[in-house]
Amino acid sequence: MxxxxxxxxxxxxxxxxxxxxxxxxxxxxxxxxxxxxxxxxxxxxxxxxxxxxxxxxxxxxxxxxxxxxxxxxxxxxxxxxxxxxxxxxxxxxxxxxxxxxxxxxxxxxxxxxxxxxxxxxxxxxxxxxxxxxxxxxxxxxxxxxxxxxxxxKLIKTPLDPDVTYSDDPLRMLRAIRFATQLDFKIEKESLDAITRNKKRIKIISKERITTELHKIMLANRPSKGFALLHKTGLLAIIMPELTALEGIDEIEGQKHKDNFWHTLEVVDNISENTDNLWLRWAALLHDIGKAPTKKFHKKIGWTFHGHEFVGAKMVFKLFKRLRLPLNDKMKYVQKLVLMSSRPIAIVDNDVTDSAVRRLIFDAGDDIEDLMTLCEADITTKNPKRYARYHKNFKVVRKKMKEVEERDKVRKFQPPVSGEEIMQTFNIKPSREIGIIKDTIKEAILEGDIPNEHKAARELMLKKGKELGLMAN
Structure with missing residues (x-):
């Protein structure tokens, strides 16, 4: 030997x-x-x-x-x-x-x-x-x-695969995880046995399941694992929100893309640029709101209005069910899902300064991750369209840099504090303070005033007068 x-x-x-x-x-x-x-x-x-x-x-x-x-x-x-x-x-x-x-x-x-x-x-x-x-x-x-x-490059069980998987159903996920990590193939009889025993996964704790999902997600090409999960029927049990995206509907000759396979492409795309597990999760879940919001309109065809908002709410439910952390990591994924269509909308609006300021303000320190997600979301096979989309995002990035250097809105701090407002008008904490601060913030984001103290104080005095407040 x-x-x-x-x-x-x-x-x-x-x-x-x-x-x-x-x-x-x-x-x-x-x-x-x-x-x-x-x-x-x-x-x-x-x-x-x-x-x-x-x-x-x-x-x-x-x-x-x-x-x-x-x-x-x-x-x-x-x-x-x-x-x-x-x-x-x-x-x-x-x-x-x-x-x-x-x-x-x-x-x-x-x-x-x-x-x-x-x-x-x-x-x-x-x-x-x-x-x-x-x-x-x-x-x-x-x-x-x-x-x-x-x-x-073959995944095979030592003994009868039906016995192996039925005894410990977690092994079904491990088979798929190893096939994904190592880029191996699961032997046909073994793969068929996973399909036959898929319902046994229900006895496995959610924590054990998510551990394997994380490892699949962190592989070089996560789509391989999710495609196998889908093929064997495990994905429909573990994450039905994803499998609900599969399929192309056609009415009066109008179709929409298959959002399930599109999603797997997005996850692979983003995996080429980041090892951030939670950014990869955001890529996996960015379109889950499209299944419940899908509608057909004769004049405009298929729409998915509000899918980002619905998807962000679904993230919480999915994280809770799978025992994923309900902390800042979940909020980060929710935020990226909610904002996933914002950058492309800016392109459509000819990249105005105010729209860029709002995007930077709302995304905060996650703006680069959001842009990485949006660029990964480009899966068109049309070379001209692909080039145009990427060119558009370069324009957005250039504009973001210019606006951020000038207006510093990423870590926005109001030029006028609540304490200054109270001292100026000799008032105690009240709703008027919030109104004045929001007025200043909106004026800066819209570009009506620069992000500096003098202009903000002048607007504070003007708004205070409108609210019936008297300055000292």
Missing amino acids: KKYQSALNHNIFRVITQAAEELQLESYVIGGFVRDHILKRGAPKDIDIVAIGSGIALAKKVAEILPHQPKVQVFKNYGTAMLKAFDMEIEFVGARKESYQKDSRKPIVENGSLEDDQNRRDFTINALALSLNEKNFSELLDPFNGIKHLEA
């Missing part, structure tokens, strides 16, 4: 070998570390160690031998232990075999052999193991032809 000495050059593996020999245990490194080394994907920070015996005892012995004697976290319920060393997280588990009940993905666990442990792995490419034993150090143990499947 082939040896992979270069994979185990790090000192940590010799320490594990020493500890295992002292305890008279067999030990192996298994799973993602082996897979990624063979694929030359860089050095993983997570290492899984299987012991034929007590993984917890092995972890404690390794900690004793290491010079800095790291703390060992023990998870007795799972029979696992974890320690951190050399900027890596190393998890130890005793080899085991598992059986499952219909209504849970939590297995009934028994002690087992290395073969039992490899049998319980999700995919053949994750069942690869390297020996850490002195007698055959670095030897590859590959009972399911995982190496061949790596070479063929």
Whole structure:
């Protein structure tokens, strides 16, 4: 059997070998570390160690031998232990075999052999193991032809895929996630089994589901994962708001584009320019309001009036259902969905200064992300139209730079404060103060006055007089 000495050059593996020999245990490194080394994907920070015996005892012995004697976290319920060393997280588990009940993905666990442990792995490419034993150090143990499947770029389960996915339905998402991250193909029988078992995903916690969705979203080409989720029927269960966008309606010869496949193109486009997870989420959800707002009018054809506003409200409901964070991250996605059509509308209005000022003011520090989203939203296959849209956005960006340098509205602070208004008119906090401040803000955004104190104070005095206030 082939040896992979270069994979185990790090000192940590010799320490594990020493500890295992002292305890008279067999030990192996298994799973993602082996897979990624063979694929030359860089050095993983997570290492899984299987012991034929007590993984917890092995972890404690390794900690004793290491010079800095790291703390060992023990998870007795799972029979696992974890320690951190050399900027890596190393998890130890005793080899085991598992059986499952219909209504849970939590297995009934028994002690087992290395073969039992490899049998319980999700995919053949994750069942690869390297020996850490002195007698055959670095030897590859590959009972399911995982190496061949790596070479063929194939995702395949070690055992019957129906059993694998029904036992632990999260593996269906993991299959799609690995296919997306590695740009592999899921074996046909395995893909069909995901479709057959798709309803089993309902027993998986939303937190586990979103963890996999995040990983798909952060891949180089997320559309591959979402297309597979759609093909297998999982997406309709997890995110029906997206699948509702699919399809092209035609009335009296007038059509609209398929907003589902358009959305996946937008996500791929934006992924070429940003690793910001939440900006990618905004790209995925920017059009979800189009399904409920779609209408046909004889004179103007298909419309989606107010889809940005409806979509922003749907973002909250979707985040809440999927247990995504309901904090500033959700508000950021909502904001970008709500504003996703604003920049192109400015182009249509010949890029007036006031429209640009309002766009910068409303977007604030998120203006660059908004522009990145809007440029990713250009998916037309017509070369002339594509070039024109991008040229238009360059005009908007140029105008934004000019307006921001002159008017400084991105981090807008009113030139006249509430305290100055109260002192000038000798009044206490009241609605009049808000009216005066809004009047000044609107005048600056419209370009009626410059963003400076003198002009703002003159307008404050004028508006105060209109409100019946007397200046000191």
